[in-house]
Amino acid sequence: MKEKLRRFMYGRYGMDQFSRFLITISLIGFILSLLTGREIFYLIGVLALIYTYFRVFSKNRNKRIAENQKYWQMTNRFRTSWERFKRDSAQRKTHHIYKCPTCSQKIRVPRGKGRIEITCPKCGTKFIKNS
Ligand SMILES: [Zn+2]
Incomplete structure (x- = not known):
């Protein structure tokens, strides 16, 4: 069984930051669908999860790496402004x-x-x- 799994995963892309982000989106979607009862959130959750599985098991490494880089670049501005906000809040005390x-x-x-x-x-x- 372990050997089968190893062979199945061979050459597949696996986890990255973008997939982790997609899992978070899917979790938020499921939670929102539970809280609001709206199907659209459930659909978003399912689609994000399917896309995550697709990426993790994908054999097209280069394309997945490119996607991940694009995600990283797009979120770079938010990450740096979040870091700046944290730094400024810490400075405001002194x-x-x-x-x-x-x-x-x-x-x-x-x-x-x-x-x-x-x-x-x-x-x-x-x-x-x-x-
Ligand atoms: Zn001045």
Whole structure:
């Protein structure tokens, strides 16, 4: 049985990030269909699952790799803005982010220093803020 499975999987593409994403979509589809009773979500779930199986068992490696790369490129912007959001939220605990009133340059100032004069590093405008 194990040998049969091994032979069956030989030369097949297997799992990648795009397939993991499709499984997530299919799970969300099934959960939404349970919650709302709408068939369209169930259909989305089934289709995403079928497509996942198709990709995992596919023998056309190059095409699947190209799909995965395309998925990675398309989601790259979301991933980087999510990373930026996480980083900014962490900084907000220790720093204030002010915008220069003249040129809108973002300026990071440590918290808890009382009233301070800030000099914009870009245009030299001075303004006073509570940190
Ligand atoms: Zn400025």
